[in-house]
Amino acid sequence: MAIIAGLGRLGRDPKMSYTPKGDAQTFLTVATRYGFGENEKTTWLSLVCWGKQAEVMNEHLKKGSRIDFVAELTEVRLYEKSDGTTGYSVDAKLLKADFIDGTAKAESEPEDF
DSSP: OOEEEEEEEESSOOEEEEOTTSOEEEEEEEEEEESOGGGOEEEEEEEEEEHHHHHHHHHHOOTTOEEEEEEEEEEEEEEEOTTSOEEEEEEEEEEEEEEOSTTOOOEEOOTTO
16 A cells, blocks of 8 residues: 655545445545746646545535645556646545645544544
8 A cells, every 4th residue: 555645735626426325425636746946846636535534525625725635545547648748647545634724624534544
């Protein structure tokens, strides 16, 4: 199991849906930055969470919200970008998140932790 942690900003509003069994699931698109000046780069992460955590994330976060997160890496996919360079997509299961700014001041953890 690979664990990733970082600070990020939501690139769009959370997207919540329900599984066929009725469990809530929320998908978050989070941008993280690293490097400095001309070397600064952004990595986009697709995070997913379930149950009560999914409901809390959907209720309190919105596009532009900042979170401090810990997630379990599930998949990295390579793809060809429109400019011909190689990009990658990072998918992960959200384990823990702290809300950084005004939308909420709370911590959420999955029920099995």
